[in-house]
Amino acid sequence: MNSTLFRDLGIDGVDPGYIILGLTVVLLIVIILLIVQISKTSKLQKKYAKFMRGKDAKSLEKEIVGLYEDNRFLKTTAEKNKSDIKNIYKRLESAFQKVGLVKYDAFQQMGGQLSFSLAVLDENDNGFIMNSVHSAEGCYSYTKEIKQGQCSLTLGDEEKMALDMAMAKP
CATH class of the missing domain: 1.20.5 (Single alpha-helices involved in coiled-coils or other helix-helix interfaces)
Structure with missing residues (x-):
């Protein structure tokens, strides 16, 4: 050709x-x-249609800005909550959390177990033992300081039992 x-x-x-x-x-x-x-x-148009369903560009932008602000607020609140929780835990260390109570009869002629030993301790086993002795002449109370589960003074049997009960609690 x-x-x-x-x-x-x-x-x-x-x-x-x-x-x-x-x-x-x-x-x-x-x-x-x-x-x-x-x-x-076609796939991209379907994804776009699904993304934009019921929204126009302006309202979608407002939605995104709103979500960003909500996220920022949640982060700020979470940080504040974390700080507050740490502060609460620190305060709770020194709050009395453990209690041991032993009721007893201090004297043979007195019944009803009106005398008692009460041990009150914080998380670190610091606190006091309060002993109340009830007799025919009156009621006498005294305390003994406890540091790290130990007392510098001699403890009676009931006081030891109350201290052991308190220290056994988590």
Whole structure:
């Protein structure tokens, strides 16, 4: 086939069937790429439609800003709560948390177990023992200081029992 167009392109010696076959292959490749792009665009449009469902661009922006502000508020509140909890735990260390009570009869002639030993301790086993002795002449109370579970004074049997009861508590 003698064509000036083929001659100008420099392909005048090539069989036109090969040219048509080559163009058909290129066209098929372009069609396949077009189908892939249409598929990707369709998926993207579905995601966009789902994302924007019921929203316009301005309200979506307000939503995002609102969520950001809520997040910032929650972070600030969480930090404050963490600080407050640490402060509460620190204060609780010195608060009385453990109690041991032993009631007893101080004298044979007195009944009803009106006498008692009361041990009150904090988390570090510091506190006091209060002993109240009831007799026919009156009621007498005294305390003994406890430091780290020990008393510098001699403890009576009931006082030891009350201290052991208090220290056994977690």
